[in-house]
Amino acid sequence: MFSALCSSSFFLALPDQKALKIDVAFVPEEVHTSEITDKSVLIVDILRATSTITTAIANGASYLIPVNTPKEAFELYEQLDRNAILGGEVEGKRIEGFDLGNSVSEYTPSVVAGKPIIMRTTNGTRTINVCQSALNLVIGCFLNKTSCCRYLLELGCDILIVCSGEEGHFGIEDAVFAGACINILHQQMSNIEKTDSALACEMMYLQCKSDILDLLCKSEHGKYLINIGLGDDLILCAKEDITTVVPVYRDGKIIKAKG
Amino acid sequence: MFSALCSSSFFLALPDQKALKIDVAFVPEEVHTSEITDKSVLIVDILRATSTITTAIANGASYLIPVNTPKEAFELYEQLDRNAILGGEVEGKRIEGFDLGNSVSEYTPSVVAGKPIIMRTTNGTRTINVCQSALNLVIGCFLNKTSCCRYLLELGCDILIVCSGEEGHFGIEDAVFAGACINILHQQMSNIEKTDSALACEMMYLQCKSDILDLLCKSEHGKYLINIGLGDDLILCAKEDITTVVPVYRDGKIIKAKG
Numbered sequence: 001m002f003s004a005l006c007s008s009s010f011f012l013a014l015p016d017q018k019a020l021k022i023d024v025a026f027v028p029e030e031v032h033t034s035e036i037t038d039k040s041v042l043i044v045d046i047l048r049a050t051s052t053i054t055t056a057i058a059n060g061a062s063y064l065i066p067v068n069t070p071k072e073a074f075e076l077y078e079q080l081d082r083n084a085i086l087g088g089e090v091e092g093k094r095i096e097g098f099d100l101g102n103s104v105s106e107y108t109p110s111v112v113a114g115k116p117i118i119m120r121t122t123n124g125t126r127t128i129n130v131c132q133s134a135l136n137l138v139i140g141c142f143l144n145k146t147s148c149c150r151y152l153l154e155l156g157c158d159i160l161i162v163c164s165g166e167e168g169h170f171g172i173e174d175a176v177f178a179g180a181c182i183n184i185l186h187q188q189m190s191n192i193e194k195t196d197s198a199l200a201c202e203m204m205y206l207q208c209k210s211d212i213l214d215l216l217c218k219s220e221h222g223k224y225l226i227n228i229g230l231g232d233d234l235i236l237c238a239k240e241d242i243t244t245v246v247p248v249y250r251d252g253k254i255i256k257a258k259g
Numbered sequence: 260m261f262s263a264l265c266s267s268s269f270f271l272a273l274p275d276q277k278a279l280k281i282d283v284a285f286v287p288e289e290v291h292t293s294e295i296t297d298k299s300v301l302i303v304d305i306l307r308a309t310s311t312i313t314t315a316i317a318n319g320a321s322y323l324i325p326v327n328t329p330k331e332a333f334e335l336y337e338q339l340d341r342n343a344i345l346g347g348e349v350e351g352k353r354i355e356g357f358d359l360g361n362s363v364s365e366y367t368p369s370v371v372a373g374k375p376i377i378m379r380t381t382n383g384t385r386t387i388n389v390c391q392s393a394l395n396l397v398i399g400c401f402l403n404k405t406s407c408c409r410y411l412l413e414l415g416c417d418i419l420i421v422c423s424g425e426e427g428h429f430g431i432e433d434a435v436f437a438g439a440c441i442n443i444l445h446q447q448m449s450n451i452e453k454t455d456s457a458l459a460c461e462m463m464y465l466q467c468k469s470d471i472l473d474l475l476c477k478s479e480h481g482k483y484l485i486n487i488g489l490g491d492d493l494i495l496c497a498k499e500d501i502t503t504v505v506p507v508y509r510d511g512k513i514i515k516a517k518g
Contacts, residue, residue: 169455200459207466
């Protein structure tokens with residue numbers, strides 16, 4: 001079995017492997033939920049939800065529950081007897097009454113280790129909830145890029161990378177990250193079939209790979225975050241491969257995938 | 260006035276020019292028709308409608324009328340007392356009872372000069388009809404790329420490039436052409452504001468500009484056309500700047516813009 005072979009030997013090339021199809025949805029609105037039940041879906045929201053979620057899980061949070069609205073977050077908080085951290089944003093800013101915003105820097109081990117987190121963000125957590133019917137649901141960002149790709153290869157099924165974008169609009173930072181993954185996957189497995197959107201993302205990545213931070217600074221959402229005083233977040237979200245932890249979504253919770 | 264200055268001196272840099280905003284819609288479904296009434300819209304369907312329309316107008320067709328269905332085409336044909344050419348495709352192939360398909364090579368001067376054409380294609384003519392509320396509606400392709408950009412600069416208002424894609428899906432060949440135009444426009448006018456999708460298209464173009472034909476051959480729709488025996492069309496659609504003619508849509512007809 002492909003996954004068993006890969007688990008001991010990272011990126012093993014198999015001569016008779018079937019073609020792996022890789023597609024990219026630029027916004028979650030493109031996803032047909034009935035068409036992802038046999039796929040691995042990689043959720044991307046570089047600025048900032050999937051970067052923050054990866055950091056929280058890497059720093060020992062016991063699990064995260066993604067919710068769609070602040071109201072839903074507060075209700076769940078009560079159901080958990082207030083034994084949770086409330087994290088997330090509206091318009092990029094920490095929600096009133098929440099413990100944390102959506103900055104990677106807030107989710108340190110001393111704050112999150114051993115604790116559940118209820119998370120509400122405008123795009124990222126919504127995208128996760130849209131894609132719940134996926135066979136495998138993986139959370140990725142530049143921080144865990146290579147481990148994410150390794151995990152997707154181990155899973156062995158076709159991949160749909162779902163960019164969160166910005167309230168239904170294309171966001172270049174998510175597409176460039178999708179391209180980075182496609183580039184890694186293709187380097188490790190020659191028999192890959194890319195859709196037009198996958199090919200486009202890889203071309204974007206090849207064009208800017210030498211300076212991901214510069215790309216984040218040029219992006220519309222990056223400029224917005226700089227404008228509201230959160231420019232440091234871009235620096236943290238642009239770091240590549242600083243953790244091997246891969247968060248996955250299962251049965252309503254985001255947990256650490258078994259490595 | 261900007262347009263008057265530009266008409267005599269191509270790509271004149273003006274020190275006090277206002278920023279020109281350039282956006283790209285990857286599919287016509289993204290267009291909000293109420294938001295384009297003050298914009299120049301550039302319609303793109305590289306494979307093949309806008310390449311064919313440009314060729315037809317350059318070769319002397321008196322005008323083209325884009326319609327959405329074969330039925331609509333036949334009705335209009337009768338209204339014009341059969342004094343028109345019927346052109347277009349369904350699933351890439353010439354429609355039964357039509358004079359021409361959707362290949363650039365069919366629209367020669369001897370066939371089209373002085374004649375009106377009723378045109379039905381799956382994506383391109385539909386995109387034109389979706390964008391009828393635009394202040395200016397311009398038809399572009401690699402064949403008239405530079406003249407198209409010059410004309411858009413002369414018009415002087417914000418630009419939305421609308422890619423036709425493939426039945427609601429992203430098509431890389433249209434996005435790459437959008438990137439080619441953005442690259443030309445930015446070279447000629449420094450004060451340009453690009454959205455994320457515009458930036459993405461330019462990055463794609465910079466990555467493949469040395470071999471546009473190769474890109475067309477790699478695209479999903481390009482592969483489909485090769486598969487149904489229309490591979491030669493890709494060669495003709497990849498030619499750059501072979502005409503200065505710019506087709507525009509006005510009052511229901513596609514005509515040649517006054518140069």
